[in-house]
Amino acid sequence: MIKILVDNTGYKKFFAQHGFSALIEINNKRILFDAGQNPIVLRENLKLFNENEGFDYVVISHGHYDHTDGLKYIIENDLICGKVIIHKDAFLDKYSGNRYIGIDKEIKDYLLKKADLKIIEKPYKIDKDIIISGYIPREYEYEMEEFHCIKDGKKVKDEINDDMFLIANGVLITGCSHSGIINVVEYGKKLSEIKEVLGGFHLVSVSDEYLNKIVDYFKSQDFWIMPMHCTGFKALTKLSQLNNFIYGHVGKVLKV
Known part of the structure; x- marks a missing residue:
């Protein structure tokens, strides 16, 4: 089962906020995929x-x-019972212009010093039905926002190599698809059969030409899609016209 805990859009009593988080329950395992940006929003939606x-x-x-700072609630209430799986570049100081957009420094410090970390770059299996992608190869052209990070004391372009997705029994869950959503899905196909794709597709500011390529790509696929978070209204409007589109929001429950 998959429960959407944080998204830009909410349903009825649930709280909406820019960010993403999902709870995956499969094979007697409880997996928190991302945590949104606010511990109170995550706490209240978990309660609901x-x-x-x-x-x-x-x-x-x-x-x-917007994918990590909700972890404050999880940390303060000692809800991490096992490993935290993360890419090493997630710990870089990240910026959009001059604005810091990386992991909250207290959370970063806790993860590095106290958490049971599993730092990965290659695909990692939790069990036979659950796999985390590791680094996503960039094989297809795509567009993304301009980000920077601090590496070796210098400000450099952030390629967001830490972008990763999870596949649970054929359901691909992506946080932001900074690698490009086609790169995400095509790499996912190399790791597992894909039955569904959900999460942030990162299409807010893309060109019409690129957006049309995305629409044509998903039109040709035989799995359903549930784009959320950073997909953007214009892209959602176009993708919603496809037969394999499902509307996603906080409070949505999906069977795996």
Whole structure:
């Protein structure tokens, strides 16, 4: 089962906020995939789902605040029961212009010093039905926002190599698809059969030409899609016209 805990759009009593988080329950494992940007929003949505147990795994899709800073609630309430799976570049100090958009420094410090970390760059299997991608190869052209990070004391272009997705029994869950959503899905196909794709597609500011390529790509696929978070209204409007589109929001529950 997959429960959407944080997204830009909410349903009925659930709280919406820019960011993403999902709870995956499969094979007697509870996995928190990302945590949104606000501990109070995550806390309240977990309560509304009547969820008060800890997590066997926490998976961080990449090191941006809107996917990680909700971890304050998880840390303060000792809800991490097992490993935190993350890419090493998630810990870089990340910026959009002069604005810091990386992991909150207190959370970063806790993860590095106290958490049971599993730092990965290659695909990592939790079990036979659950795999985390590791680094996503960039084989297809795509567009993305201009980000920077601090590396070896210098400000450099952030390629967001820490961008990762998770596949649970054929359901591909992506945080932001900074690698490009086609790169994400095509690499996912090399790791597993793909039945569904959900999460942030990162299409807010892309060109019409690129957006049309994305629409044509998903039109040709035989799995359903549930774009959320950073997909953007214009892209959602176009993608919603496809037969394999499903509307996603906080409070959505999906069977795996």
